[in-house]
Amino acid sequence: xxxxxxxxxxxxxxxxxxxxxxxxxxxxxxxxxxxxxxxxxxxxxxxxxxxxxxxxxxxxxxxxxxxxxxxxxxxxxxxxxxxxxxxxxxxxxxxxxxxxxxxxxxxxxxxxxxxxxxxxxxxxxxxxxxxxxxxxxxxxxxxxxxxxxxxxxxxxxxxx
Amino acid sequence: xxxxxxxxxxxxxxxxxxxxxxxxxxxxxxxxxxxxxxxxxxxxxxxxxxxxxxxxxxxxxxxxxxx
Numbered sequence: 001x002x003x004x005x006x007x008x009x010x011x012x013x014x015x016x017x018x019x020x021x022x023x024x025x026x027x028x029x030x031x032x033x034x035x036x037x038x039x040x041x042x043x044x045x046x047x048x049x050x051x052x053x054x055x056x057x058x059x060x061x062x063x064x065x066x067x068x069x070x071x072x073x074x075x076x077x078x079x080x081x082x083x084x085x086x087x088x089x090x091x092x093x094x095x096x097x098x099x100x101x102x103x104x105x106x107x108x109x110x111x112x113x114x115x116x117x118x119x120x121x122x123x124x125x126x127x128x129x130x131x132x133x134x135x136x137x138x139x140x141x142x143x144x145x146x147x148x149x150x151x152x153x154x155x156x157x158x159x160x
Numbered sequence: 161x162x163x164x165x166x167x168x169x170x171x172x173x174x175x176x177x178x179x180x181x182x183x184x185x186x187x188x189x190x191x192x193x194x195x196x197x198x199x200x201x202x203x204x205x206x207x208x209x210x211x212x213x214x215x216x217x218x219x220x221x222x223x224x225x226x227x
Contacts (some may be wrong), residue, residue, distance in 0.1 A: 001223035005183035006162030009219060014209050017162040020170045021226035024182070027194055030167060036192040092181040099183045 022139075027033040029139045031115030044122055044136055047116035047155050054079050057086060057100045062098025064089060073146075077135065078106045083142040084157065085135065112137045115144055123152040162221075170220060178218040194222070 006019040020026075027035065029142060031045035053076040055064040064076045065133070068091070078087040087106030096105070112135045113122060126149045136144045165173065174180060180197040182189050189199035200209050202223075213219055 001161070001183055001202050002221045002226050005181070005200075005205055005221045005223070008202070008214075009210060009221065010162060012205075012207055014210070014213065014215055014219050018165045018169075018173060018178070018218060018220045019162045019226070020167075020220055020222040021164050022166065023222045023225045024184075024192070024194065025225040026167060027222075028192075033195055034192045035195050035197075037190055038192040142188050 013083065013091050022133040026139060028116035029114040031136075031138075031144065042119040042152075042155055044113055044114065044117045044119065044147050045132070045144075047119065047147050047151040048115060048136055048145045049148065049151070052077055052143075052146045054143070055089060056081070058105035059102045060106060061094055061096075061100050061102055062088060064102060065098065068094055073133075076102075077110075077143060077146075078102045085110070085137050085141055085143040100155070110135055112141075113147075114139065119152045120154055122147070123149055123156060125154060126152075165199070165220070171216050173220055176218070178220050179213055181219060181221045182223070184222050184223050185203075188224075 002019050008015045009017045041112055053067045053071050055076050055078050057078055068076050074091045077091040078089060079085055079086060087108045088110040089102060089106050092106040115136050132149045134147050136147055180194055181200050182193050182197045183200060183202045185201050186199055
């Protein structure tokens with residue numbers, strides 16, 4: 001629709017017309033603020049935790065395991081230098097060979113959600129699958145953090 | 161022909177005084193829209209409605225996902 005609107009504006013004499021083709025879907029998926037009647041619906045970005053442990057692909061998992069042990073999480077996420085999510089290191093592999101490279105023992109391509117995902121629906125999805133955590137990325141795969149089901153349920157129950 | 165831009169370019173244009181226009185129907189705009197955007201639905205886009213826009217400043221249009 002926006003390409004047609006841009007063309008129409010040019011026909012009306014506007015000379016500096018730009019088309020944000022990815023549109024509202026892209027804006028929302030980056031977790032950016034919005035206005036309107038639905039803007040206050042609780043979403044994943046509202047309970048986002050950014051303190052998840054991360055590791056670089058070539059990093060030995062021994063050091064990662066130590067960071068995970070000091071964190072409230074039982075896993076770490078492997079990210080490239082540009083922040084792109086590559087994989088997840090489960091507790092089981094963190095407790096094995098400490099010299100193993102992270103990218104050699106990670107679970108590649110874990111499932112992710114976007115920050116604009118509505119909390120009620122996401123919490124139900126996690127509940128139905130017996131999951132407690134979801135990884136949140138931008139549409140282009142950059143890690144934003146994680147969300148926990150307990151946080152979602154507390155938020156939906158009206159707790160701060 | 162309009163220049164296609166990504167999110168980073170959009171944010172630069174907005175910082176430079178660009179005018180943001182959602183071209184979806186009014187109900188969708190009322191539900192949720194980008195901060196500061198005005199609503200000029202495609203079906204009502206004509207000279208009189210577009211008169212709200214300043215022709216001297218950049219105009220950035222968007223819909224849901226470009227389709």
